[in-house]
Amino acid sequence: MKKEALYIDRTNPIIMVSKLEKSFGSLQVLTGISFHLYRGENIVVLGRSGSGKSVLIKLMIGLLQPNKGSIRILGKEVQELGVKELQELRLKIGFLFQGSALYDSMTVRENLAFPLVRNKRNLTRTQIDQAIVEVLENVGLLQTINQMPAQLSGGQRKRIAIARTLILQPEIILYDEPTAGLDPVTCMEINDLINEVQKKYKASSVIITHDLTCAKTTGDRVALIVDGKFGYEGSFADVFKTENREANLFYDYNFINEK
Amino acid sequence: MEDPKNNKMNDAPSVNFFTNIYDIYRFILRFFREVFVPPFEFKEIVKQCYDVGYRSLALVTLTGFIIGIVFTKQSRPPLAEFGATSWLPGLISIAIIRALAPLITALISAGKVGSNIGAELGSMKETEQIDAMEVSATNPFKYLVVSRIIATTTMVPILSLYMGLIGLIGAYLNIHQNESTSFMGFFQHGFINISFLDVFSSLIKSIVFGFTIGVTGCFQGYYASKGTEGVGKAANAAVVISMFLVFIEEMLIVQIVNAMRPA
Numbered sequence: 225m226k227k228e229a230l231y232i233d234r235t236n237p238i239i240m241v242s243k244l245e246k247s248f249g250s251l252q253v254l255t256g257i258s259f260h261l262y263r264g265e266n267i268v269v270l271g272r273s274g275s276g277k278s279v280l281i282k283l284m285i286g287l288l289q290p291n292k293g294s295i296r297i298l299g300k301e302v303q304e305l306g307v308k309e310l311q312e313l314r315l316k317i318g319f320l321f322q323g324s325a326l327y328d329s330m331t332v333r334e335n336l337a338f339p340l341v342r343n344k345r346n347l348t349r350t351q352i353d354q355a356i357v358e359v360l361e362n363v364g365l366l367q368t369i370n371q372m373p374a375q376l377s378g379g380q381r382k383r384i385a386i387a388r389t390l391i392l393q394p395e396i397i398l399y400d401e402p403t404a405g406l407d408p409v410t411c412m413e414i415n416d417l418i419n420e421v422q423k424k425y426k427a428s429s430v431i432i433t434h435d436l437t438c439a440k441t442t443g444d445r446v447a448l449i450v451d452g453k454f455g456y457e458g459s460f461a462d463v464f465k466t467e468n469r470e471a472n473l474f475y476d477y478n479f480i481n482e483k
Numbered sequence: 484m485e486d487p488k489n490n491k492m493n494d495a496p497s498v499n500f501f502t503n504i505y506d507i508y509r510f511i512l513r514f515f516r517e518v519f520v521p522p523f524e525f526k527e528i529v530k531q532c533y534d535v536g537y538r539s540l541a542l543v544t545l546t547g548f549i550i551g552i553v554f555t556k557q558s559r560p561p562l563a564e565f566g567a568t569s570w571l572p573g574l575i576s577i578a579i580i581r582a583l584a585p586l587i588t589a590l591i592s593a594g595k596v597g598s599n600i601g602a603e604l605g606s607m608k609e610t611e612q613i614d615a616m617e618v619s620a621t622n623p624f625k626y627l628v629v630s631r632i633i634a635t636t637t638m639v640p641i642l643s644l645y646m647g648l649i650g651l652i653g654a655y656l657n658i659h660q661n662e663s664t665s666f667m668g669f670f671q672h673g674f675i676n677i678s679f680l681d682v683f684s685s686l687i688k689s690i691v692f693g694f695t696i697g698v699t700g701c702f703q704g705y706y707a708s709k710g711t712e713g714v715g716k717a718a719n720a721a722v723v724i725s726m727f728l729v730f731i732e733e734m735l736i737v738q739i740v741n742a743m744r745p746a
Contacts, residue, residue, distance in 0.1 A: 287618065314620045315620050322611075325612050327616075343620050388619075
Protein backbone atom coordinates (compact mmCIF):
# COMPACT_ATOMS: atom_id res chain seq x y z
CA MET A 225 0.00 0.00 0.00
CA LYS A 226 1.43 3.34 -1.06
CA LYS A 227 1.58 6.00 1.60
CA GLU A 228 -1.08 8.64 1.26
CA ALA A 229 0.28 12.20 1.26
CA LEU A 230 -0.99 14.02 4.35
CA TYR A 231 -0.66 17.65 5.28
CA ILE A 232 2.36 18.21 7.52
CA ASP A 233 2.84 21.54 9.24
CA ARG A 234 6.56 22.13 8.66
CA THR A 235 6.57 25.33 10.70
CA ASN A 236 5.77 23.56 13.90
CA PRO A 237 8.33 21.01 15.15
CA ILE A 238 6.96 19.11 18.12
CA ILE A 239 10.15 17.16 18.71
CA MET A 240 13.55 18.83 18.50
CA VAL A 241 16.52 16.57 19.11
CA SER A 242 19.88 18.26 19.13
CA LYS A 243 23.41 16.76 19.19
CA LEU A 244 22.25 13.80 21.23
CA GLU A 245 24.99 11.56 22.60
CA LYS A 246 24.67 8.39 24.63
CA SER A 247 27.20 5.84 25.76
CA PHE A 248 27.09 2.74 27.94
CA GLY A 249 30.42 2.44 29.68
CA SER A 250 33.04 2.68 26.98
CA LEU A 251 30.55 1.91 24.20
CA GLN A 252 29.51 5.09 22.40
CA VAL A 253 26.09 4.34 20.88
CA LEU A 254 24.81 7.73 19.76
CA THR A 255 27.39 10.30 18.72
CA GLY A 256 25.35 13.37 17.90
CA ILE A 257 21.87 12.84 16.52
CA SER A 258 19.91 15.94 15.56
CA PHE A 259 16.49 16.10 13.93
CA HIS A 260 13.09 17.76 14.05
CA LEU A 261 9.73 16.03 13.87
CA TYR A 262 6.80 18.07 12.67
CA ARG A 263 3.16 17.87 13.67
CA GLY A 264 1.43 15.11 11.71
CA GLU A 265 4.67 13.64 10.35
CA ASN A 266 5.99 10.08 10.50
CA ILE A 267 9.75 9.72 10.59
CA VAL A 268 11.25 6.27 10.18
CA VAL A 269 14.61 5.65 11.83
CA LEU A 270 16.54 2.79 10.29
CA GLY A 271 19.79 1.26 11.40
CA ARG A 272 21.62 -1.95 12.00
CA SER A 273 21.04 -3.96 15.17
CA GLY A 274 22.82 -2.25 18.05
CA SER A 275 23.05 1.06 16.21
CA GLY A 276 21.07 2.82 18.94
CA LYS A 277 17.61 3.08 17.36
CA SER A 278 15.73 1.87 20.43
CA VAL A 279 18.06 3.85 22.68
CA LEU A 280 17.04 6.98 20.79
CA ILE A 281 13.33 6.61 21.56
CA LYS A 282 14.01 5.48 25.13
CA LEU A 283 15.96 8.71 25.58
CA MET A 284 13.05 10.62 24.11
CA ILE A 285 10.54 9.18 26.59
CA GLY A 286 12.92 9.63 29.53
CA LEU A 287 13.60 5.94 30.20
CA LEU A 288 17.29 6.68 29.70
CA GLN A 289 19.32 9.82 30.28
CA PRO A 290 21.59 11.18 27.52
CA ASN A 291 25.24 12.04 28.12
CA LYS A 292 25.04 15.17 25.99
CA GLY A 293 22.59 17.03 23.81
CA SER A 294 18.99 18.02 24.26
CA ILE A 295 15.54 16.62 23.55
CA ARG A 296 12.69 19.08 23.38
CA ILE A 297 9.21 17.58 23.10
CA LEU A 298 6.06 19.71 22.89
CA GLY A 299 8.13 22.67 24.06
CA LYS A 300 9.58 20.89 27.11
CA GLU A 301 13.19 19.93 27.70
CA VAL A 302 12.87 16.26 28.68
CA GLN A 303 16.03 16.07 30.81
CA GLU A 304 15.00 19.06 32.89
CA LEU A 305 11.56 17.74 33.83
CA GLY A 306 10.76 16.58 37.36
CA VAL A 307 8.97 13.28 37.95
CA LYS A 308 5.50 14.83 37.82
CA GLU A 309 6.15 16.92 34.71
CA LEU A 310 7.71 13.92 32.98
CA GLN A 311 4.61 11.86 33.78
CA GLU A 312 2.39 14.60 32.35
CA LEU A 313 4.46 14.69 29.18
CA ARG A 314 4.35 10.90 28.88
CA LEU A 315 0.57 11.06 28.79
CA LYS A 316 0.92 12.84 25.46
CA ILE A 317 3.31 10.24 24.08
CA GLY A 318 2.39 6.69 23.16
CA PHE A 319 5.10 4.05 23.15
CA LEU A 320 4.82 0.74 21.34
CA PHE A 321 7.35 -1.76 22.68
CA GLN A 322 9.07 -4.24 20.42
CA GLY A 323 7.66 -7.21 22.35
CA SER A 324 4.26 -5.49 22.84
CA ALA A 325 4.76 -5.47 26.65
CA LEU A 326 1.14 -6.30 27.41
CA TYR A 327 0.54 -7.02 31.10
CA ASP A 328 0.42 -10.82 31.30
CA SER A 329 -1.77 -10.97 34.37
CA MET A 330 -4.50 -8.77 32.88
CA THR A 331 -7.11 -9.36 30.18
CA VAL A 332 -7.12 -7.21 27.03
CA ARG A 333 -9.83 -5.06 28.60
CA GLU A 334 -7.79 -4.56 31.77
CA ASN A 335 -4.65 -3.81 29.74
CA LEU A 336 -6.49 -1.04 27.93
CA ALA A 337 -8.25 0.23 31.04
CA PHE A 338 -5.00 0.43 33.02
CA PRO A 339 -3.66 3.75 31.63
CA LEU A 340 -7.16 5.27 31.61
CA VAL A 341 -8.10 4.33 35.15
CA ARG A 342 -4.82 5.66 36.49
CA ASN A 343 -4.57 8.85 34.50
CA LYS A 344 -8.15 9.95 33.78
CA ARG A 345 -9.65 9.61 37.20
CA ASN A 346 -12.76 11.61 36.31
CA LEU A 347 -13.95 9.02 33.75
CA THR A 348 -16.91 6.81 34.63
CA ARG A 349 -16.88 3.03 34.15
CA THR A 350 -19.13 3.44 31.10
CA GLN A 351 -16.86 6.02 29.52
CA ILE A 352 -13.85 3.77 30.07
CA ASP A 353 -15.69 0.84 28.47
CA GLN A 354 -16.67 3.02 25.52
CA ALA A 355 -13.08 4.14 25.00
CA ILE A 356 -11.88 0.53 25.14
CA VAL A 357 -14.46 -0.63 22.61
CA GLU A 358 -13.59 2.27 20.30
CA VAL A 359 -9.85 1.60 20.19
CA LEU A 360 -10.42 -2.12 19.83
CA GLU A 361 -12.69 -1.47 16.87
CA ASN A 362 -10.02 0.79 15.39
CA VAL A 363 -7.48 -2.02 15.52
CA GLY A 364 -10.09 -4.58 14.46
CA LEU A 365 -9.87 -6.80 17.54
CA LEU A 366 -13.02 -6.19 19.53
CA GLN A 367 -13.57 -9.95 19.83
CA THR A 368 -10.44 -10.32 21.97
CA ILE A 369 -11.66 -7.98 24.70
CA ASN A 370 -11.89 -10.66 27.40
CA GLN A 371 -8.89 -12.71 26.32
CA MET A 372 -5.54 -12.92 28.07
CA PRO A 373 -2.43 -11.74 26.16
CA ALA A 374 -1.10 -15.32 26.15
CA GLN A 375 -4.10 -16.36 24.04
CA LEU A 376 -3.29 -13.87 21.27
CA SER A 377 -1.05 -14.26 18.22
CA GLY A 378 2.02 -12.03 17.74
CA GLY A 379 0.17 -9.76 15.31
CA GLN A 380 -2.84 -9.49 17.61
CA ARG A 381 -0.60 -8.61 20.54
CA LYS A 382 1.01 -5.86 18.47
CA ARG A 383 -2.41 -4.48 17.53
CA ILE A 384 -3.60 -4.55 21.14
CA ALA A 385 -0.37 -2.80 22.16
CA ILE A 386 -1.08 -0.14 19.53
CA ALA A 387 -4.62 0.15 20.92
CA ARG A 388 -3.13 0.67 24.38
CA THR A 389 -0.92 3.48 23.11
CA LEU A 390 -3.92 5.07 21.39
CA ILE A 391 -6.31 4.96 24.30
CA LEU A 392 -4.88 8.12 25.85
CA GLN A 393 -5.03 9.82 22.42
CA PRO A 394 -1.35 10.81 22.33
CA GLU A 395 0.03 13.55 20.14
CA ILE A 396 3.20 11.58 19.48
CA ILE A 397 3.68 7.85 19.07
CA LEU A 398 7.03 6.10 19.32
CA TYR A 399 7.04 2.70 17.62
CA ASP A 400 9.88 0.32 18.51
CA GLU A 401 10.16 -2.28 15.72
CA PRO A 402 6.40 -2.52 15.08
CA THR A 403 6.76 -5.32 12.52
CA ALA A 404 9.57 -7.34 14.12
CA GLY A 405 8.93 -11.07 14.13
CA LEU A 406 5.70 -10.91 12.13
CA ASP A 407 4.81 -12.55 8.82
CA PRO A 408 4.65 -10.32 5.69
CA VAL A 409 0.86 -10.13 5.61
CA THR A 410 0.60 -9.14 9.27
CA CYS A 411 3.44 -6.66 8.68
CA MET A 412 1.39 -5.00 5.96
CA GLU A 413 -1.64 -4.89 8.27
CA ILE A 414 0.46 -3.23 10.97
CA ASN A 415 1.89 -0.75 8.43
CA ASP A 416 -1.64 0.13 7.29
CA LEU A 417 -2.69 0.53 10.89
CA ILE A 418 0.19 2.94 11.55
CA ASN A 419 -0.94 5.03 8.57
CA GLU A 420 -4.58 4.93 9.71
CA VAL A 421 -3.50 6.07 13.17
CA GLN A 422 -1.54 8.96 11.66
CA LYS A 423 -4.56 9.99 9.62
CA LYS A 424 -7.26 9.49 12.23
CA TYR A 425 -5.48 10.71 15.35
CA LYS A 426 -3.30 13.33 13.59
CA ALA A 427 -0.42 11.90 15.58
CA SER A 428 3.25 12.38 14.78
CA SER A 429 5.36 9.26 14.97
CA VAL A 430 8.91 8.07 15.26
CA ILE A 431 9.07 4.56 13.83
CA ILE A 432 12.12 2.48 14.66
CA THR A 433 12.61 -0.42 12.29
CA HIS A 434 14.96 -2.22 9.97
CA ASP A 435 12.09 -3.34 7.78
CA LEU A 436 12.32 -1.28 4.59
CA THR A 437 8.79 -2.12 3.49
CA CYS A 438 7.58 -0.65 6.77
CA ALA A 439 9.82 2.37 6.20
CA LYS A 440 8.58 2.89 2.66
CA THR A 441 4.92 2.37 3.57
CA THR A 442 4.73 4.43 6.73
CA GLY A 443 7.48 7.05 6.58
CA ASP A 444 7.06 10.62 5.39
CA ARG A 445 10.76 10.91 6.03
CA VAL A 446 13.44 8.29 6.52
CA ALA A 447 16.70 8.51 8.45
CA LEU A 448 19.45 5.94 8.60
CA ILE A 449 21.72 5.78 11.64
CA VAL A 450 25.35 5.31 10.65
CA ASP A 451 28.08 5.45 13.31
CA GLY A 452 25.75 6.83 15.95
CA LYS A 453 24.26 9.68 13.95
CA PHE A 454 21.87 10.21 11.06
CA GLY A 455 24.06 9.27 8.09
CA TYR A 456 21.31 9.82 5.55
CA GLU A 457 18.00 11.60 5.91
CA GLY A 458 15.22 12.50 3.52
CA SER A 459 12.57 10.79 1.45
CA PHE A 460 12.85 7.04 0.97
CA ALA A 461 14.13 7.54 -2.59
CA ASP A 462 16.72 10.12 -1.45
CA VAL A 463 18.13 7.90 1.27
CA PHE A 464 18.39 4.84 -0.94
CA LYS A 465 20.11 6.48 -3.90
CA THR A 466 22.64 4.20 -5.53
CA GLU A 467 25.66 6.15 -4.27
CA ASN A 468 24.68 5.80 -0.59
CA ARG A 469 26.69 2.69 0.17
CA GLU A 470 25.52 1.90 3.74
CA ALA A 471 21.92 2.56 2.78
CA ASN A 472 22.16 0.23 -0.17
CA LEU A 473 23.44 -2.62 1.98
CA PHE A 474 20.06 -2.41 3.69
CA TYR A 475 18.17 -2.08 0.46
CA ASP A 476 19.80 -5.02 -1.26
CA TYR A 477 18.95 -7.37 1.57
CA ASN A 478 15.34 -6.22 1.90
CA PHE A 479 14.43 -5.99 -1.77
CA ILE A 480 16.95 -8.43 -3.24
CA ASN A 481 18.32 -5.92 -5.76
CA GLU A 482 14.97 -5.10 -7.30
CA LYS A 483 15.37 -1.37 -7.05
CA MET B 484 19.83 2.67 40.27
CA GLU B 485 16.10 3.06 40.64
CA ASP B 486 16.29 6.32 38.77
CA PRO B 487 14.41 5.84 35.48
CA LYS B 488 16.88 8.17 33.86
CA ASN B 489 19.82 6.07 34.92
CA ASN B 490 22.85 5.83 32.76
CA LYS B 491 22.94 2.07 32.51
CA MET B 492 21.26 0.16 29.71
CA ASN B 493 21.16 -2.88 31.92
CA ASP B 494 19.77 -2.25 35.39
CA ALA B 495 21.22 -5.42 36.89
CA PRO B 496 22.34 -5.11 40.48
CA SER B 497 26.02 -4.36 40.65
CA VAL B 498 28.30 -7.34 40.84
CA ASN B 499 30.48 -5.72 43.48
CA PHE B 500 29.32 -6.86 46.91
CA PHE B 501 29.48 -3.44 48.58
CA THR B 502 27.82 -1.68 45.66
CA ASN B 503 25.11 -4.32 45.86
CA ILE B 504 24.56 -3.60 49.55
CA TYR B 505 24.38 0.10 48.68
CA ASP B 506 21.82 -0.65 45.93
CA ILE B 507 19.64 -2.58 48.40
CA TYR B 508 19.97 0.25 50.92
CA ARG B 509 18.76 2.72 48.25
CA PHE B 510 15.96 0.35 47.28
CA ILE B 511 14.73 0.20 50.90
CA LEU B 512 15.13 3.96 51.25
CA ARG B 513 13.02 4.47 48.14
CA PHE B 514 10.35 2.16 49.59
CA PHE B 515 10.08 4.32 52.73
CA ARG B 516 10.09 7.49 50.61
CA GLU B 517 7.20 6.27 48.50
CA VAL B 518 5.09 4.27 50.93
CA PHE B 519 3.62 7.31 52.69
CA VAL B 520 3.11 9.46 49.59
CA PRO B 521 -0.20 9.31 47.65
CA PRO B 522 -1.58 7.93 45.40
CA PHE B 523 -1.94 4.77 47.46
CA GLU B 524 -2.41 1.56 45.49
CA PHE B 525 -5.10 0.09 47.78
CA LYS B 526 -6.56 -2.22 45.16
CA GLU B 527 -3.18 -3.71 44.29
CA ILE B 528 -2.24 -4.00 47.99
CA VAL B 529 -5.45 -5.94 48.71
CA LYS B 530 -4.80 -8.19 45.70
CA GLN B 531 -1.25 -8.87 46.86
CA CYS B 532 -2.41 -9.52 50.45
CA TYR B 533 -4.84 -12.06 49.04
CA ASP B 534 -2.08 -13.70 47.00
CA VAL B 535 0.45 -13.72 49.84
CA GLY B 536 -1.94 -14.52 52.69
CA TYR B 537 -4.98 -16.43 51.53
CA ARG B 538 -3.16 -18.46 48.90
CA SER B 539 -0.60 -19.64 51.47
CA LEU B 540 -3.21 -20.71 54.00
CA ALA B 541 -3.42 -24.37 52.97
CA LEU B 542 0.35 -24.82 53.07
CA VAL B 543 0.70 -22.99 56.39
CA THR B 544 -2.16 -24.97 57.93
CA LEU B 545 -0.75 -28.31 56.91
CA THR B 546 2.81 -27.44 57.91
CA GLY B 547 1.76 -25.93 61.25
CA PHE B 548 -0.38 -28.92 62.11
CA ILE B 549 2.35 -31.42 61.27
CA ILE B 550 5.00 -29.45 63.16
CA GLY B 551 2.75 -29.37 66.25
CA ILE B 552 2.27 -33.14 66.14
CA VAL B 553 5.87 -34.05 65.30
CA PHE B 554 7.44 -31.67 67.79
CA THR B 555 5.20 -33.00 70.58
CA LYS B 556 5.90 -36.59 69.59
CA GLN B 557 9.67 -36.01 69.61
CA SER B 558 9.64 -34.05 72.88
CA ARG B 559 7.63 -36.58 74.86
CA PRO B 560 10.26 -39.37 75.39
CA PRO B 561 12.98 -37.19 76.97
CA LEU B 562 10.43 -35.53 79.26
CA ALA B 563 8.86 -38.89 80.09
CA GLU B 564 12.24 -40.11 81.35
CA PHE B 565 12.03 -37.52 84.12
CA GLY B 566 8.30 -37.96 84.59
CA ALA B 567 7.82 -34.42 83.35
CA THR B 568 5.29 -34.91 80.55
CA SER B 569 3.06 -32.38 82.29
CA TRP B 570 5.54 -29.77 81.09
CA LEU B 571 4.74 -30.62 77.48
CA PRO B 572 2.04 -27.97 76.89
CA GLY B 573 4.28 -25.25 78.29
CA LEU B 574 7.36 -26.41 76.40
CA ILE B 575 5.51 -26.79 73.11
CA SER B 576 3.77 -23.44 73.48
CA ILE B 577 7.04 -21.63 74.15
CA ALA B 578 8.80 -23.35 71.26
CA ILE B 579 6.01 -22.75 68.78
CA ILE B 580 5.15 -19.17 69.72
CA ARG B 581 8.69 -17.93 70.32
CA ALA B 582 10.53 -19.65 67.50
CA LEU B 583 8.88 -22.26 65.31
CA ALA B 584 5.81 -20.41 64.04
CA PRO B 585 7.57 -17.20 62.91
CA LEU B 586 10.59 -19.05 61.54
CA ILE B 587 8.75 -21.79 59.65
CA THR B 588 6.18 -19.32 58.30
CA ALA B 589 9.01 -17.10 57.09
CA LEU B 590 10.77 -20.01 55.42
CA ILE B 591 7.55 -21.14 53.72
CA SER B 592 6.85 -17.57 52.59
CA ALA B 593 10.40 -17.14 51.33
CA GLY B 594 9.99 -20.28 49.22
CA LYS B 595 6.48 -19.68 47.99
CA VAL B 596 5.98 -15.93 47.99
CA GLY B 597 9.58 -14.73 47.57
CA SER B 598 10.22 -16.90 44.52
CA ASN B 599 6.88 -15.88 43.04
CA ILE B 600 7.63 -12.18 43.46
CA GLY B 601 11.16 -12.58 42.08
CA ALA B 602 9.98 -14.52 39.03
CA GLU B 603 6.95 -12.31 38.35
CA LEU B 604 8.80 -9.00 38.54
CA GLY B 605 11.80 -10.48 36.72
CA SER B 606 9.61 -11.62 33.88
CA MET B 607 7.84 -8.25 33.78
CA LYS B 608 11.23 -6.55 33.62
CA GLU B 609 12.46 -8.77 30.81
CA THR B 610 9.32 -8.31 28.72
CA GLU B 611 9.42 -4.53 29.21
CA GLN B 612 6.13 -4.51 31.13
CA ILE B 613 7.73 -2.40 33.86
CA ASP B 614 8.90 0.13 31.25
CA ALA B 615 5.41 0.04 29.72
CA MET B 616 3.97 1.00 33.09
CA GLU B 617 6.47 3.81 33.41
CA VAL B 618 5.72 5.29 29.99
CA SER B 619 1.99 5.16 30.70
CA ALA B 620 2.69 7.59 33.56
CA THR B 621 2.36 5.00 36.33
CA ASN B 622 5.03 4.69 38.97
CA PRO B 623 5.96 0.98 38.64
CA PHE B 624 7.93 1.02 41.88
CA LYS B 625 4.88 2.11 43.82
CA TYR B 626 2.46 -0.13 41.95
CA LEU B 627 4.57 -3.29 41.94
CA VAL B 628 7.17 -3.02 44.70
CA VAL B 629 5.53 -1.00 47.47
CA SER B 630 2.30 -3.01 47.27
CA ARG B 631 4.15 -6.34 47.45
CA ILE B 632 6.38 -5.31 50.36
CA ILE B 633 3.34 -4.04 52.30
CA ALA B 634 1.56 -7.32 51.58
CA THR B 635 4.42 -9.52 52.82
CA THR B 636 5.06 -7.30 55.84
CA THR B 637 1.44 -7.51 56.97
CA MET B 638 0.56 -11.04 55.89
CA VAL B 639 3.59 -12.97 57.20
CA PRO B 640 2.87 -11.96 60.85
CA ILE B 641 -0.80 -12.91 60.44
CA LEU B 642 0.18 -16.24 58.89
CA SER B 643 2.69 -16.75 61.68
CA LEU B 644 0.06 -16.23 64.40
CA TYR B 645 -2.27 -18.55 62.52
CA MET B 646 0.43 -21.19 62.21
CA GLY B 647 1.14 -20.88 65.94
CA LEU B 648 -2.50 -21.59 66.67
CA ILE B 649 -2.70 -24.53 64.28
CA GLY B 650 0.60 -25.90 65.65
CA LEU B 651 -0.79 -25.79 69.17
CA ILE B 652 -3.95 -27.57 68.04
CA GLY B 653 -1.77 -30.28 66.46
CA ALA B 654 0.23 -30.52 69.68
CA TYR B 655 -2.97 -30.77 71.75
CA LEU B 656 -4.32 -33.60 69.58
CA ASN B 657 -1.09 -35.53 70.05
CA ILE B 658 -1.08 -34.97 73.79
CA HIS B 659 -4.76 -35.82 73.99
CA GLN B 660 -4.01 -39.20 72.38
CA ASN B 661 -1.77 -40.15 75.29
CA GLU B 662 -3.18 -38.23 78.21
CA SER B 663 -6.60 -37.07 79.21
CA THR B 664 -5.76 -33.38 78.96
CA SER B 665 -8.73 -31.17 78.14
CA PHE B 666 -8.57 -28.61 75.36
CA MET B 667 -8.95 -25.71 77.80
CA GLY B 668 -6.49 -27.29 80.24
CA PHE B 669 -3.87 -27.62 77.53
CA PHE B 670 -4.19 -24.00 76.46
CA GLN B 671 -4.32 -22.67 80.01
CA HIS B 672 -1.20 -24.61 80.88
CA GLY B 673 0.49 -23.54 77.68
CA PHE B 674 -0.33 -19.86 77.93
CA ILE B 675 0.77 -19.57 81.57
CA ASN B 676 4.30 -20.05 80.29
CA ILE B 677 4.00 -17.44 77.55
CA SER B 678 4.63 -13.83 78.38
CA PHE B 679 3.58 -10.69 76.50
CA LEU B 680 7.21 -10.29 75.43
CA ASP B 681 7.09 -13.73 73.75
CA VAL B 682 4.06 -12.86 71.65
CA PHE B 683 5.28 -9.33 70.96
CA SER B 684 8.78 -10.42 69.94
CA SER B 685 7.31 -13.16 67.78
CA LEU B 686 5.14 -10.59 66.03
CA ILE B 687 8.03 -8.17 65.55
CA LYS B 688 10.16 -11.00 64.20
CA SER B 689 7.48 -11.92 61.68
CA ILE B 690 7.14 -8.31 60.57
CA VAL B 691 10.91 -8.13 60.01
CA PHE B 692 10.86 -11.48 58.17
CA GLY B 693 7.93 -10.40 55.99
CA PHE B 694 9.64 -7.14 55.12
CA THR B 695 12.87 -8.98 54.30
CA ILE B 696 11.10 -11.48 52.04
CA GLY B 697 9.25 -8.68 50.22
CA VAL B 698 12.32 -6.50 49.75
CA THR B 699 14.53 -9.37 48.62
CA GLY B 700 11.99 -10.76 46.14
CA CYS B 701 11.18 -7.33 44.72
CA PHE B 702 14.82 -6.26 44.49
CA GLN B 703 15.89 -9.42 42.70
CA GLY B 704 12.93 -9.31 40.31
CA TYR B 705 12.93 -5.57 39.66
CA TYR B 706 16.57 -5.62 38.64
CA ALA B 707 16.61 -8.98 36.89
CA SER B 708 18.67 -9.14 33.72
CA LYS B 709 20.03 -11.55 31.11
CA GLY B 710 16.70 -12.73 29.71
CA THR B 711 14.90 -15.84 30.86
CA GLU B 712 18.03 -17.06 32.63
CA GLY B 713 17.89 -13.88 34.70
CA VAL B 714 14.26 -14.57 35.67
CA GLY B 715 15.23 -18.00 37.01
CA LYS B 716 18.18 -16.51 38.83
CA ALA B 717 16.00 -13.77 40.32
CA ALA B 718 13.52 -16.33 41.65
CA ASN B 719 16.31 -18.49 43.01
CA ALA B 720 18.19 -15.59 44.60
CA ALA B 721 14.96 -14.30 46.15
CA VAL B 722 14.52 -17.59 48.01
CA VAL B 723 18.14 -18.26 48.96
CA ILE B 724 18.94 -14.72 50.11
CA SER B 725 15.67 -14.29 52.02
CA MET B 726 16.16 -17.59 53.84
CA PHE B 727 19.72 -16.66 54.72
CA LEU B 728 18.65 -13.24 55.98
CA VAL B 729 15.75 -14.72 57.94
CA PHE B 730 18.15 -16.98 59.88
CA ILE B 731 20.54 -14.09 60.55
CA GLU B 732 17.65 -11.90 61.73
CA GLU B 733 16.27 -14.71 63.89
CA MET B 734 19.63 -15.00 65.61
CA LEU B 735 19.94 -11.25 66.18
CA ILE B 736 16.37 -10.76 67.40
CA VAL B 737 16.65 -13.69 69.82
CA GLN B 738 19.76 -12.08 71.31
CA ILE B 739 17.98 -8.74 71.68
CA VAL B 740 14.83 -10.28 73.18
CA ASN B 741 16.83 -12.41 75.60
CA ALA B 742 18.66 -9.30 76.74
CA MET B 743 15.27 -7.65 77.37
CA ARG B 744 13.88 -10.64 79.26
CA PRO B 745 13.77 -10.14 83.06
CA ALA B 746 16.36 -12.31 84.80
